Amino acid sequence: xxxxxxxxxxxxxxxxxxxxxxxxxxxxxxxxxxxxxxxxxxxxxxxxxxxxxxxxxxxxxxxxxxxxxxxxxxxxxxxxxxxxxxxxxxxxxxxxxxxxxxxxxxxxxxxxxxxxxxxxxxxxxxxxxxxxxxxxxxxxxxxxxxxxxxxxxxxxxxxxxxxxxxxxxxxxxxxxxxxxxxxxxxxxxxxxxxxxxxxxxxxxxxxxxxxxxxxxxxxxxxxxxxxxxxxxxxxxxxxxxxxxxxxxxxxxxxxxxxxxxxxxxxxxxxxxxxxxxxxxxxxxxxxxxxxxxxxxxxxxxxxxxxxxxxxxxxxxxxxxxxxxxxxxxxxxxxxxxxxxxxx
Amino acid sequence: xxxxxxxxxxxxxxxxxxxxxxxxxxxxxxxxxxxxxxxxxxxxxxxxxxxxxxxxxxxxxxxxxxxxxxxxxxxxxxxxxxxxxxxxxxxxxxxxxxxxxxxxxxxxxxxxxxxxxxxxxxxxxxxxxxxxxxxxxxxxxxxxxxxxxxxxxxxxxxxxxxxxxxxxxxxxxxxxxxxxxxxxxxxxxxxxxxxxxxxxxxxxxxxxxxxxxxxxxxxxxxxxxxxxxxxxxxxxxxxxxxxxxxxxxxxxxxxxxxxxxxxxxxxxxxxxxxxxxxxxxxxxxxxxxxxxxxxxxxxxxxxxxxxxxxxxxxxxxxxxxxxxxxxxxxxxxxxxxxxxxxx
Numbered sequence: 001x002x003x004x005x006x007x008x009x010x011x012x013x014x015x016x017x018x019x020x021x022x023x024x025x026x027x028x029x030x031x032x033x034x035x036x037x038x039x040x041x042x043x044x045x046x047x048x049x050x051x052x053x054x055x056x057x058x059x060x061x062x063x064x065x066x067x068x069x070x071x072x073x074x075x076x077x078x079x080x081x082x083x084x085x086x087x088x089x090x091x092x093x094x095x096x097x098x099x100x101x102x103x104x105x106x107x108x109x110x111x112x113x114x115x116x117x118x119x120x121x122x123x124x125x126x127x128x129x130x131x132x133x134x135x136x137x138x139x140x141x142x143x144x145x146x147x148x149x150x151x152x153x154x155x156x157x158x159x160x161x162x163x164x165x166x167x168x169x170x171x172x173x174x175x176x177x178x179x180x181x182x183x184x185x186x187x188x189x190x191x192x193x194x195x196x197x198x199x200x201x202x203x204x205x206x207x208x209x210x211x212x213x214x215x216x217x218x219x220x221x222x223x224x225x226x227x228x229x230x231x232x233x234x235x236x237x238x239x240x241x242x243x244x245x246x247x248x249x250x251x252x253x254x255x256x257x258x259x260x261x262x263x264x265x266x267x268x269x270x271x272x273x274x275x276x277x278x279x280x281x282x283x284x285x286x287x288x289x290x291x292x293x294x295x296x297x298x299x300x301x302x303x304x305x306x307x308x309x310x311x312x313x314x315x316x317x318x319x320x321x322x323x324x325x326x327x328x329x330x331x332x333x334x335x336x337x338x339x340x341x342x343x
Numbered sequence: 344x345x346x347x348x349x350x351x352x353x354x355x356x357x358x359x360x361x362x363x364x365x366x367x368x369x370x371x372x373x374x375x376x377x378x379x380x381x382x383x384x385x386x387x388x389x390x391x392x393x394x395x396x397x398x399x400x401x402x403x404x405x406x407x408x409x410x411x412x413x414x415x416x417x418x419x420x421x422x423x424x425x426x427x428x429x430x431x432x433x434x435x436x437x438x439x440x441x442x443x444x445x446x447x448x449x450x451x452x453x454x455x456x457x458x459x460x461x462x463x464x465x466x467x468x469x470x471x472x473x474x475x476x477x478x479x480x481x482x483x484x485x486x487x488x489x490x491x492x493x494x495x496x497x498x499x500x501x502x503x504x505x506x507x508x509x510x511x512x513x514x515x516x517x518x519x520x521x522x523x524x525x526x527x528x529x530x531x532x533x534x535x536x537x538x539x540x541x542x543x544x545x546x547x548x549x550x551x552x553x554x555x556x557x558x559x560x561x562x563x564x565x566x567x568x569x570x571x572x573x574x575x576x577x578x579x580x581x582x583x584x585x586x587x588x589x590x591x592x593x594x595x596x597x598x599x600x601x602x603x604x605x606x607x608x609x610x611x612x613x614x615x616x617x618x619x620x621x622x623x624x625x626x627x628x629x630x631x632x633x634x635x636x637x638x639x640x641x642x643x644x645x646x647x648x649x650x651x652x653x654x655x656x657x658x659x660x661x662x663x664x665x666x667x668x669x670x671x672x673x674x675x676x677x678x679x680x681x682x683x684x685x686x
Contacts, residue, residue, distance in 0.1 A: 057673035105448010
């Protein structure tokens, strides 16, 4: 089936998603379809040769054919009748809409097959407090944390890290080493959510990323990457990071540690991420694996971590969870009518 | 704004939803629009006089105009152009689709205003294990519980109650007093989900229901009902229960207990149920309030518990959470272009 890359969306990561889609175009062979979701959530069919960042920044997409999501696909309306676009959609809408379950709800309801997190998995990875519950369910360690609302003060000792509860990204995240920095970091974080997650900030901790998915052919796992050291990726760095297409070296790790990271990934993935290609970001503390966060739609799907990325995506597109099928036979209505003597 | 009742859906409670919509028609004044979601998830516009159970059981709805969900409403396609239906949708799809977040995702994404649980609240009330986490977050007690998968045995002493983890209803729920009954109850429960929630079964416990919502005018709370004693509502009883329109007497309770129930309701509601009219089912054990379950779309919205139900619904329809508005200014794309000297 044809692959349809869905990108953009009403999200703070709208531009990142554009860059991510352009990167994906470079690493996947044609034919690919590109469907852009504008900030007002209208859908537009973008020709592959139009996939340049400035095309969107100049609002040139508005000259493209507008599409409508319908049962099983997308529809282009013409003077006489309509044209349908069908295939496997790749949800590449980072942040809100794509990762918070809204797009998953729309696609699942309309029975459009898609690669990406399902509803429940979206909610569990988008809300960082629920991710802690997810880790617990999976039997994977996570840093202790607390959630505060405006006016509350964190109870942890400095340094701490502050994260808006529900942005699946590093936007609004800050570190506070003292009370003065705290005030600023709280202001920033509360700009993006009315609840903020607080964790102890562990300096110089080793970070490891692993991406992958499960398909009919078994586990498709990437190399384990030790991401470039920056205490935190700011938005500009992240923007560039999402454009990556150059393949990466595996981190030099002991075999038992690699195995522990892979095992932690599989345990998390089994908690409902079937159908998605996700990246788990881990911390290693005293040789123990801690889940930092689940990225259910990694930038350009972390293509640079895979050997044979296109094959992985192809396998995943044939291994999507089957939609529930419900038989409605109107048994109760019929039986009640017959009890009333009307059948 | 006109009210649009959305009912049916690809759900085991499809027929219950039809009955619930018919009950709602009796208690709300016209004009009302009725949009039926068939088991295949197509949308149909039903005329008020067609709102009879047998109309659906005989598949007569297929002769009605088909509708398509679009940005801001529903569209009927005609020979020349289209007709739009706009208003506040009341999500009356009980069980799957309506309560599991799929319909909420679709409606929110298309920016169709609706009464009903939002995405996160749907996930938290649909999955009974997450409801326990919700109660904890709200500071309301809940019975201890465990989740088992096929092949596992409950660790609790008999009698226990078994519930499929993710059906927002009493379907598949069973009580086991001994090992023999357990085997049967497990078979039934696992027919509906691959995870089952186990709780101790407390005999003769007092049950209390309270429905309500929060609007610009403040809290709109129903009377507190002590539901008719049946150890468990089976599907037939539930079917009849959803057709209720006769108003109910408040349970004779002490004022402090009433106040404790109302306080527990408000704490739960504030955990994300804004925009919905929900019913919380509580247990009273040793004069302490325990959350049993949250019903985020109660049958016929529990009209029979309210004095002035129509006013409550009207107020709620003017108090819906505002959709996020995201400004996309292509700042990063522009700044990167200018760094490259292309601006």
